[in-house]
Amino acid sequence: MQIDDTDRRILRQMMAEPGLPTAELAERAGVTTPTCWRRIERLREGGVIRGEEAVIDWPALGWEVEVSLRFTLDKTNPRAFDEFIAAAREVPEVLEIQSFLGSTDMRLQVIARDMAHYQEIYRNRILTLPHIAELDALMLISTIKSSAELPV
Known part of the structure; x- marks a missing residue:
């Protein structure tokens, strides 16, 4: 367009x-x-504007912990990606699911109310996701810039 x-x-x-x-x-x-x-x-x-959405301030609602989880999947199973994605979609605290080329296959953005809640999510929902070969967690300390604006 x-x-x-x-x-x-x-x-x-x-x-x-x-x-x-x-x-x-x-x-x-x-x-x-x-x-x-x-x-x-x-x-x-024309698909240029795909929608309008509310931007939620999660900490204002009591969701204080945000973690980016990076996964390398066991690719010996041809359905590893599909099964991982399907299971990750079922975790309500997962805000975002992304797939990558490179050493990281998938990334999940996860929120929790506090560290105890995150630990529960991690043990009971994240570690039970299928086909995980490696997992790396990055805890968000602060957001320096967050913008969807580009020069048009």
Whole structure:
């Protein structure tokens, strides 16, 4: 899908402040409200805008521990990836599942209320995932930058 400068202005404003009403977004992007609405719909239909989501502040809700778990899978079983992913999807505390090329096959982003809760998740849900050959845990200390914004 081709996008022009007007689309880029709209996208920049949406990324900067996702909750803007269409009228204000249009004003900031320098277009009329109907034009802005039509452009947004076209960007959605074209797959450029895939959706809008709430960004949750997990610590504000009492989820204080965040851990990135990196896995190397036992690839002797041809279904190792599919079975691992299916089982990982069943763990409610897993926020994100990613697959990689390289020495790490999979990464899970896991949250817990506290260290005792994390230890329970780790022992009862993570270590029981199928086909784990190696596992490395990285505990989040602080987030320096977190942004989905790119220059458009």
